[in-house]
Amino acid sequence: xxxxxxxxxxxxxxxxxxxxxxxxxxxxxxxxxxxxxxxxxxxxxxxxxxxxxxxxxxxxxxxxxxxxxxxxxxxxxxxxxxxxxxxxxxxxxxxxxxxxxxxxxxxxxx
Amino acid sequence: xxxxxxxxxxxxxxxxxxxxxxxxxxxxxxxxxxxxxxxxxxxxxxxxxxxxxxxxxxxxxxxxxxxxxxxxxxxxxxxxxxxxxxxxxxxxxxxxxxxxxxxxxxxxxxxxxxxxxxxxxxxx
Numbered sequence: 495x496x497x498x499x500x501x502x503x504x505x506x507x508x509x510x511x512x513x514x515x516x517x518x519x520x521x522x523x524x525x526x527x528x529x530x531x532x533x534x535x536x537x538x539x540x541x542x543x544x545x546x547x548x549x550x551x552x553x554x555x556x557x558x559x560x561x562x563x564x565x566x567x568x569x570x571x572x573x574x575x576x577x578x579x580x581x582x583x584x585x586x587x588x589x590x591x592x593x594x595x596x597x598x599x600x601x602x603x604x
Numbered sequence: 605x606x607x608x609x610x611x612x613x614x615x616x617x618x619x620x621x622x623x624x625x626x627x628x629x630x631x632x633x634x635x636x637x638x639x640x641x642x643x644x645x646x647x648x649x650x651x652x653x654x655x656x657x658x659x660x661x662x663x664x665x666x667x668x669x670x671x672x673x674x675x676x677x678x679x680x681x682x683x684x685x686x687x688x689x690x691x692x693x694x695x696x697x698x699x700x701x702x703x704x705x706x707x708x709x710x711x712x713x714x715x716x717x718x719x720x721x722x723x724x725x726x727x728x
Contacts, residue, residue: 495667497650530714532651539700539718540643540651546712583651587711590667595643595651 498523498584498596505602511572514599516584517565522594524565528587531560531569534598535580543582544569571601579603606630608640608701608719615725622688622724626701633659633679637706640684641715642675644697652697656704656713657684664713691726698723 499517506512516523516531523529527547532540542551544560547567557572567586571578584596612624624642631638641656655675656664665673674687684701699722702715 497652526711528709528712528714530712532715534651539720540715541718542714542716545714545716546709551716585651585653585714587713592664592667593653593656593713595653598650 495588495590495592495594498586498594500582500584500596500599502597503600503602505604506571506574507604508574508576510574511570512574512601513571514569514582514584514601516567516569516586516596518567518586518594519565521590522586522588523562523567525589526587527562529560529562529567530585531558532583532585533578533580534583540583574603576603606703606717608703608717610699610701610719610722612699612722612724614723615727616691617728618692618726620691622686622691622695622726624686624688624699624701624722624724626684626686626719628682628684628701628703631703633657633677633682633684635659637710639704639706639710639713640677641702641704641713642684642686643700643702643715644695645700645721646694646697649697654688654699655686658706658710693726696725696727
């Protein structure tokens with residue numbers, strides 16, 4: 495199965511907002527509201543930031559928000575902070591009764 | 605407090621079978637809705653979902669790797685085992701296990717707790 499498509503990198507200055515896109519197909523992102531987002535700092539395990547498109551787990555900052563339109567899901571980080579610099583991965587259920595990750599996006603805080 | 609820890613060999617030879625164990629605490633794999641899955645990440649590359657097993661024994665596999673993977677659970681020992689046959693150098697990766705809870709819908713499949721991962725190299 496093909497990975498979901500994410501930009502390789504995005505960047506922003508402290509305090510700004512950035513959005514990371516995640517494009518799938520009508521068999522995954524476009525069909526189900528089961529998109530989640532993970533943050534991964536270098537050498538660490540991933541951390542769940544958003545699940546089911548727009549739900550935030552307890553303890554995750556409200557600066558992180560998720561949305562979806564058609565086959566594309568998005569993660570928005572507002573009020574960018576240095577600690578947000580990390581790799582971000584989207585993840586979706588698919589019609590093949592399995593799940594698939596995106597290719598990952600490296601966020602640089604300038 | 606939920607914790608998970610992966611264990612297994614650090615090196616396997618090509619064509620051999622890899623066996624990884626995920627030992628967990630803080631939850632039971634006999635509780636309705638609970639699942640444990642495996643994810644891997646080659647060095648410098650993206651995450652790849654591998655397999656998931658639920659409290660009721662249902663299993664899900666990555667279609668691209670289905671013929672090589674087997675996931676099982678040992679509820680008496682609170683662990684989940686993943687085997688991958690015919691290892692190849694391209695299977696070199698950090699392998700993570702994670703906890704999921706269906707909540708209202710098992711299709712969500714998101715992992716809310718992760719182990720720290722174990723690096724496995726497939727090399728002769």
